[in-house]
Amino acid sequence: xxxxxxxVLDFGGQYNQLIARRVRxxxxxxxxxxxxxxxxxxxxxKPKGIIFTGGPNSVYAEGAPVCExxxxxxxxxxxxxxxxxxxxxHLLGGKVATAPVSEYGRTEVDVENGxxxxxxxxxxxxxxxxxxxxxxxxxxxxxxxxxxPVCPVAGMENVKKGxxxxxxxxxxxxxxxxxxxxxxxxxxxxxxxxxxxxxSFVETSIRAIREKVGDGRVLCALSGGVDSSVAAVLLxxxxxxxxxxxxxxxxxxxxxxxxxxxxxxxxxxxxDLNFIRVNAQERxxxxxxxxxEPERKRKIIGEEFIRxxxxxxxxxxAVDYLVQGTIYPDVIxxxxxxxxxxxxxxxxxxxxxxxxxxxxxxxxRLLFKDEVRKAGLELGIPKKLVYRQPFPGxxxxxxxxxxxxxxxxxxxQDADAIYRDEIAKAGLDKDLGQxxxxxxxxxxxxxxxxxxxxxxxxxxRAVNTSDFMTAExxxxxxxxxxxxxxxxxxxxxGVNRVLFDCTGKPPGTIEFE
Ligand code: XMP
Numbered sequence: 001x002x003x004x005x006x007x008v009l010d011f012g013g014q015y016n017q018l019i020a021r022r023v024r025x026x027x028x029x030x031x032x033x034x035x036x037x038x039x040x041x042x043x044x045x046k047p048k049g050i051i052f053t054g055g056p057n058s059v060y061a062e063g064a065p066v067c068e069x070x071x072x073x074x075x076x077x078x079x080x081x082x083x084x085x086x087x088x089x090h091l092l093g094g095k096v097a098t099a100p101v102s103e104y105g106r107t108e109v110d111v112e113n114g115x116x117x118x119x120x121x122x123x124x125x126x127x128x129x130x131x132x133x134x135x136x137x138x139x140x141x142x143x144x145x146x147x148x149p150v151c152p153v154a155g156m157e158n159v160k161k162g163x164x165x166x167x168x169x170x171x172x173x174x175x176x177x178x179x180x181x182x183x184x185x186x187x188x189x190x191x192x193x194x195x196x197x198x199x200s201f202v203e204t205s206i207r208a209i210r211e212k213v214g215d216g217r218v219l220c221a222l223s224g225g226v227d228s229s230v231a232a233v234l235l236x237x238x239x240x241x242x243x244x245x246x247x248x249x250x251x252x253x254x255x256x257x258x259x260x261x262x263x264x265x266x267x268x269x270x271x272d273l274n275f276i277r278v279n280a281q282e283r284x285x286x287x288x289x290x291x292x293e294p295e296r297k298r299k300i301i302g303e304e305f306i307r308x309x310x311x312x313x314x315x316x317x318a319v320d321y322l323v324q325g326t327i328y329p330d331v332i333x334x335x336x337x338x339x340x341x342x343x344x345x346x347x348x349x350x351x352x353x354x355x356x357x358x359x360x361x362x363x364x365r366l367l368f369k370d371e372v373r374k375a376g377l378e379l380g381i382p383k384k385l386v387y388r389q390p391f392p393g394x395x396x397x398x399x400x401x402x403x404x405x406x407x408x409x410x411x412x413q414d415a416d417a418i419y420r421d422e423i424a425k426a427g428l429d430k431d432l433g434q435x436x437x438x439x440x441x442x443x444x445x446x447x448x449x450x451x452x453x454x455x456x457x458x459x460x461r462a463v464n465t466s467d468f469m470t471a472e473x474x475x476x477x478x479x480x481x482x483x484x485x486x487x488x489x490x491x492x493x494g495v496n497r498v499l500f501d502c503t504g505k506p507p508g509t510i511e512f513e
Pocket of ligand 1: 298390392394
């Protein structure tokens with residue numbers, strides 16, 4: 001695809017994805033690549049601008065990530081952020097040193113707003129700093145464009161060479177005018193038009209899929225989640241009945257969710273595709289009987305899912321392509337990130353080695369989640385589905401602590417439906433990252449009417465998060481919690497107590513298992 005692009009070179013900073021997202025918010029396509037991608041590859045990509053991310057190192061540290069100095073001679077504007085700014089200064093003959101006072105967090109920065117990077121920015125502006133080293137002296141040919149009382153070069157530029165740098169992080173929310181600065185760089189300095197839009201993405205993708213698939217047959221595992229639904233509709237629009245979607249209902253979905261998926265994708269829905277719903281509830285409950293350990297449950301659900309899918313695929317026969325709903329953060333993370341495994345995340349997308357096919361199609365692999373949603377709306381997928389909150393592959397299996405039974409599934413489904421209903425009625429649903437009911441393994445004594453009860457406790461969870469890696473417990477108004485509680489204990493048989501989880505992540509996780 002021929003389009004204008006900004007390349008973010010990743011030097012190990014925590015915010016590399018965020019930089020790319022912010023650039024895309026300027027309607028400019030942006031990709032993240034490792035810092036050592038090489039000049040030839042960079043030239044091939046013909047970016048309109050390059051951004052160096054921050055990173056945890058000092059430019060003097062052994063093995064610190066360094067790119068070729070010639071990158072500054074390509075005639076492509078470069079913006080260095082934090083470590084990226086120090087590296088620029090270091091490679092071009094400026095002086096980087098350990099700052100006498102480190103700056104962390106919100107910092108007031110004095111900017112010279114006559115300069116291109118700071119057009120329209122207030123003279124004193126709050127920025128997010130996080131550094132131990134700093135640029136003590138800008139390289140020759142550079143003008144200092146911003147400073148703080150302790151940081152002499154918080155911004156610098158060499159207009160002739162198209163080189164710009166800021167010590168702080170314009171991409172994070174706490175930098176109050178950061179978006180303006182990035183916009184100045186991407187649109188003002190790099191001269192991007194800002195024509196990366198979802199309607200053109202959808203159109204171009206449909207054309208590309210048709211060209212690639214020809215008259216081949218395509219198989220898609222549909223989970224009902226946002227990513228696989230958008231991928232499926234994109235394929236359906238491109239190739240219609242050459243596509244078969246298999247939807248495995250493992251009996252661990254939210255209340256009525258299986259039917260809702262069928263309404264949209266089934267024969268009475270708006271799309272022309274082959275839809276197969278496999279009702280495998282009993283099979284999954286059978287496999288899960290007596291199993292209490294969370295990772296074991298995840299494994300069983302994952303394996304059984306693959307088995308069911310494989311059986312269906314065999315009935316369909318050989319296919320040419322398999323569709324996966326991989327999105328850009330997965331691509332970046334699998335290429336660059338390394339982190340400890342806290343939970344093995346079974347994703348219903350990941351199943352290729354059990355099915356015979358020639359190639360995988362990942363139509364969303366360049367999109368961030370919010371862009372997937374925009375593409376979904378562009379494709380006419382119902383809002384309810386497009387804005388569905390994340391739901392784990394193993395579903396309610398990991399929201400029922402301990403053994404999973406059909407009876408417990410019913411309790412948690414009913415409690416969760418009430419909770420979601422009341423949250424929506426209170427108008428809170430758009431502001432929460434994720435919220436759901438889980439069934440604890442605790443039974444306790446209660447009294448209902450004149451009867452003693454010995455029933456389960458439901459736990460309510462609601463978190464605010466932007467990346468799902470960390471989260472804080474959301475504050476739900478007491479009256480909403482009160483209504484939810486009385487409805488759950490009155491309407492859900494087998495539940496006599498409702499608890500609210502106030503734990504953040506860390507130390508908790510979002511799900512209970
Ligand atoms: P945790 O519980 O790890 O959840 O804080 C972070 C995010 O990941 C989702 N999650 C899963 N998604 N398979 C998935 O596809 C899983 O096994 C799984 N476990 C957690 C969770 O819903 C949250 O959005």
